[in-house]
Amino acid sequence: MINLVGASIPRSGHHLLERMLRSVFGPRLHYCEYYNIPDCCRSIPCKTGGFDVVFQKSHDFDFNLPIILSDSVLYIVQYREPIETVLSDRELFCKSNPGSEINRFNYLIFLADHIIYNKRFYKKWITSQMVNSIHVRYEELVGNPVAVIQSILVRMQLSSYVDISSDKVLSNLQVGDDMSKYKKKNYSSYKQFDRNLISQYESIFYREISGVTYPMKFSDILVSTDELDSVLFQREVLLQQMESLQN
Numbered sequence: 676m677i678n679l680v681g682a683s684i685p686r687s688g689h690h691l692l693e694r695m696l697r698s699v700f701g702p703r704l705h706y707c708e709y710y711n712i713p714d715c716c717r718s719i720p721c722k723t724g725g726f727d728v729v730f731q732k733s734h735d736f737d738f739n740l741p742i743i744l745s746d747s748v749l750y751i752v753q754y755r756e757p758i759e760t761v762l763s764d765r766e767l768f769c770k771s772n773p774g775s776e777i778n779r780f781n782y783l784i785f786l787a788d789h790i791i792y793n794k795r796f797y798k799k800w801i802t803s804q805m806v807n808s809i810h811v812r813y814e815e816l817v818g819n820p821v822a823v824i825q826s827i828l829v830r831m832q833l834s835s836y837v838d839i840s841s842d843k844v845l846s847n848l849q850v851g852d853d854m855s856k857y858k859k860k861n862y863s864s865y866k867q868f869d870r871n872l873i874s875q876y877e878s879i880f881y882r883e884i885s886g887v888t889y890p891m892k893f894s895d896i897l898v899s900t901d902e903l904d905s906v907l908f909q910r911e912v913l914l915q916q917m918e919s920l921q922n
């Protein structure tokens with residue numbers, strides 16, 4: 676059995692990849708979602724047996740997801756262009772937390788927490804160059820799903836055993852879902868787009884996080900980051916206090 680352990684930043688296409696892998700492996704794949712309590716085993720790797728492939732979900736919010744160096748574990752690290760990621764996540768957040776869209780301080784905290792999370796995620800999963808991981812960028816998954824699935828199969832050493840060239844699999848990968856809804860949007864089409872706040876976010880994101888390979892989008896805008904920086908400082912202090920209480 677091969678354990679595919681997903682370490683993904685929210686909104687970077689985990690469930691899209693899940694649907695694609697289901698269409699490739701069918702009933703030979705078991706999906707284990709860590710966040711839904713009744714669903715499966717809440718352990719990594721998954722304890723369920725009897726399948727060829729297990730795919731698990733984790734956003735590693737508390738950074739406790741273990742790094743297991745075993746031949747049977749392949750980490751699938753998913754991420755996306757930073758501004759798209761945060762706008763998409765903010766949109767989702769505001770849908771489930773009505774009223775927060777008009778609260779600027781709530782937005783500042785949201786952005787600060789994203790910077791703290793991304794900084795840790797990049798360090799642990801993206802720039803660490805783990806040997807048993809494969810990186811799947813959202814843009815590649817949406818733009819060329821067949822190539823992404825093929826590269827995962829190569830890393831699983833299954834490329835000569837699993838045929839994805841059938842019309843059924845290909846149609847599932849490419850048009851089974853309406854891929855157009857995953858394609859790039861204009862930032863301004865997000866209701867949550869605030870040019871000043873997002874420019875502050877980008878400026879601090881690239882200053883704090885090394886190894887970001889996406890180009891900056893608002894580098895031409897000179898913006899003072901004092902407002903978000905002060906909230907970021909407060910959130911970092913709070914996080915340190917909470918973590919020292921837990922230890």
Ligand SMILES: [Zn+2]
Nearest residue numbers: 707715716721
């Ligand atoms: Zn499980």
